[in-house]
Amino acid sequence: MTAPQESRTAPGRTDDAAAAASWPLWEVFVRPRRGLAHVHVGSLHAADAATALHHARDLYTRRQEGVSIWVVPSAQITASSPDEKDAFFDPAADKIYRHPTFYQVPEGVPHL
């Protein structure tokens, strides 16, 4: 089988070259053992999700560091902004009554 003619033309090659030069970035999350959550371990470049998974296995689990891997396109992650950190997290700062230590418990009361 020969490749379709149009993919051999110069413009096609240029597109391929451009795409090849910039494989998208993926963030990698690994579950170290059953019972633990997936944890972010780093990132890598790959053309698609399947190869991203293979690269992640080769790059981040060479020593049995995980039993499960997630890969997520970096562009798909929405992050809170560090500049607005104070305002963003402020609502939680003045609600100390959300912590059990806020409450005084009379001595000798069990199971509380």
Added chain:
Amino acid sequence: MYGNDFGVSDEPPGSDGLLQQVEAAEADLRAAADRTLSGSEGSYFDRVIAVDQRIEPRDEMPEGYRRTLIRQIAQHAHSEIIGMQPEANWITRAPSLKRKAILLAKVQDEAGHGLYLYSAAETLGVSREELVDRLLSGKQKYSSIFNYPTLTWADVGAIGWLVDGAAIVNQVALCRCSYGPYARAMIRICKEESFHQRQGFEILWVLSRGTPAQKQMAQDAVNRWWYPSLAMFGPPDSESTHSAQSMAWKIKRFSNDELRQKFVDMCVPQAEALGLTLPDPDLRWNEERGSYDFTPPDYRELMRVISGDGPCNRQRMEHRRRAHEEGAWVRAAAAAYAAKQRQRQRERERVAA
């Protein structure tokens, strides 16, 4: 399992110490994260640095800090990538299947380390293509050590023991670097490097207990790699251009000369255990300093090799460029395949709609 080699359990003195230092760095990282930033004086960046917390990718940071880190992390990544070549030279000629399997795993690790580091550099806003381009065009350097040839099998041992040993001393210190992604990559790398150093030590251990010719081969390799390894720590403090600022930013925690001394003090007892001599007639214990006095490496040679005139500079760069060019079709094919899959997905969605 692979036959004609036998395992040796003797470990280089000091390896445990290094791993413990990595764990201590991790513990300090966690402790620092619990500290609250003091006062409101100075920039957010300065306050984070003051309490030993880590700067993360999206934090504000001085432009010089960003540039310094990009340069340092990129050079570090390039060194891992180029560093595969001297050892790969012996993969097909390893003396046994066991040694070959180990060496393959080690060289694969070096590629992995390069990729962790490129990822860390990219968090600072530089693209992978740009980094690759700066290496291939010679705009960014890599460690001078990889411009020396691996002439015998014992060189693989000497690289593991001395070159990886020097790298670990440097990198253990970088586990405390103020830039989060770099520090985390270093912690991961250090844990893996300790295997590299031990396998190198073990190769020399076996050779130094072999025939007189094998022992001589080990000694010859150590003779050739000792001074280039000392030079890996960079120019002396008196001539180091980036040091002071990097120390203030807590990118570096120790000076070049301090780390070099640490490395020498670590190697002397290990060389004694191996029954090999370090090629320095002036190497002796200095009671007063509690360290070994030693002959510094030839820094003019270091500068010459960095600027391109080492024994293997051209070969290393030519090989890297060729490998990159010859891999172009793989990158293009994977991208074309991904594009075709996306196209099919779109068509399926159209039909379904």
